[in-house]
Amino acid sequence: MFKIPKHQVAGHQAIDGNLGPLVDDSGRFYKPLQDDERGTTELAFYRSFSSKLPHHIRGFFPVFYGTQLVEASDGSGLRPHLVLQDITSNHLNPSILDVKIGSRSWYPEASEDYIQKALEGDRLTTTVTLGFRISGLQIYESKESGYWKPARKEVKSFSADDVRLVLRKFVSSNLEPEPDCCFASTIYGGCSGILEQLLELKAWFEDQTVYHFHSCSLLLLIDKESVLNGRTVPFVEVKLIDFAHTVEAEGVIDHNFLGGLCSFIKFVSEVLTDSKVSTIEASFN
C-alpha cells in the first residue's frame, strides 16, 4: 500500500496529482526515476556508491534496495522507482532540515541552460554568500502547535540571519519569542551529535576524489521527544540525498561541497557555543 510521505520538506511532492515519491508501511521510500539524464545519473550513483565509499561513510546515505516498477503518483501508470530506506519511518514527529550544500549548484558538464538557471537560483538565495541554502524544513514544537513548516517561497528568501534563527529553533522547545536552544548540547553537541557527524563527513571530503556532489542535500533529522525521553539512542541523524547531478571527481576533491560544508559547520557550532554561554550566564543569575 503506497502513501504520500508525511515528512517530505523539499523536492517534487506527490500531491494534487503530481509526480513525486511514495512510501509503504515496511519503511521503504519509492523515488520516481526521472526520464532524462538525471534519472540515469542518480541510478548509476546508487548502484555504485556502496562499493566505492569507505564503510564509516556509507551510513550517511540511505540504504538502496534496487529499482521497482510502481504506479506513479500522477496516474501516468507504471514507472521505475528507486527503492530506498524511508529515513523517517520510525518517527512520529521528526524535525527535518534540508540544506543544499555548495556555493554553486551548477557544474561544467551540465547544459548551458541548466548552468544559467542554477546560477540565477544560487545568486538569489544564500548559496553564493553562505556556501549553502536551506531548501526546506519542518520543526516540531508541541502537540498543541504541531509543526512550523514555512512555505517554499519564504524558505527561498532566507537571509543569513534567518538561517541562524532556524538553526536555533531547530534545537529549541519553543519557537517564540526567543528560542531557548535547550536541546543544543544534546543534538548539536555530544560525541554522536550533529556536529561530530558533520566533522566526520568533512574529514572524508578533504580527501575523497570519488564523487562531486552538485545540488545535493544534507538532511538533518531529529526527534526531540527521543531526546526528552532519554532514549539510549536518540534520533539525531545526518543524511545525504539527491544525486541526480553527482558526477565522477576525476582526481579532484569536491571543493565546492567541502567549502559549503565548512561554512554550515561554523553556523551550527556558533549556535552550540552561544547556547553554552547562555547556560553559564543563567547559572550566575
Next chain:
Amino acid sequence: MFKIPKHQVAGHQAIDGNLGPLVDDSGRFYKPLQDDERGTTELAFYRSFSSKLPHHIRGFFPVFYGTQLVEASDGSGLRPHLVLQDITSNHLNPSILDVKIGSRSWYPEASEDYIQKALEGDRLTTTVTLGFRISGLQIYESKESGYWKPARKEVKSFSADDVRLVLRKFVSSNLEPEPDCCFASTIYGGCSGILEQLLELKAWFEDQTVYHFHSCSLLLLIDKESVLNGRTVPFVEVKLIDFAHTVEAEGVIDHNFLGGLCSFIKFVSEVLTDSKVSTIEASFN
C-alpha cells in the same frame, strides 16, 4: 633608485612603459594604487589587517610600510604607491608559483560587468574545476638553463594534469624528461615546509569571519639553492597577495577560498606522497 622587479610572475608589469610595481635596493616593493575602488579596497585592507589578524597569521602577508608618492613606471608622473616588503629581495634565483585561490573570483558585491568577466575567466581556466588556477610561475633549473617561465597564455590554458606536472617540476632539480621531485620532502614536507604552512592557513580559514579574499593570490616562494646548501633556514615561504577584491566577511567564513585551498593542499600532498613512494621503490632496486 627604483627598478622593475626581476621576479614578478603575474599581474600588471612595469615594462614597455606600462604601469606596474617597482622595487628599490632596500627590499621594498612599490605597488601603484589603482584609481578606482580596487585601490581604496586594497589600501583599506593593508591599513587594517595587522590589527585584525592573529599574530601567527600575519607572517603570511607582506609587511606594509604605508603609502608613498612615487614616479609611476608609465611616465604619468607622481602617483601614490603601496610600500610593501619585497618578498624576493634577498634571493638570487627564487622559484615562484602564483596561485589564485577559489572556485570563483567574482562576488555578489561586485559590479555586474566584473561578475560576468570574472565568471567567464573562471570557466575558461581551472578555477571552477579545481577551485584554483595557476596565474604565473617561474622555476629555476640551473645556471646553464636558467628559468622556465611559460607565457601567460600557456599558463591560462593549463589543465589539471599540467598543474600536477608544474607542482612536480617546482620541487625538482630537472624539468625534462621526468621531473625527479628530489626536493619534495624538504620543500613540500617537513615541519616548516609548504604543506605545514598551508595547513596552518587552512585551520585559520575554517574559523575566520573577518575577510573574504576574492581573486587573491597564494604565492609559493622557494630557493632550491638554499635547500641544497643545507642552510639552517631554507627559503620556503607561503604568502598571500592582491587584496583589491577583499571584503568584510560579515560573520561567514570564506568558504570559497577555503574549498579552493583544500583542493590545492590535496594536489601538493599527492606530489609529496608520490615522491615518497618513488624513493621507497628506488631503494628496493
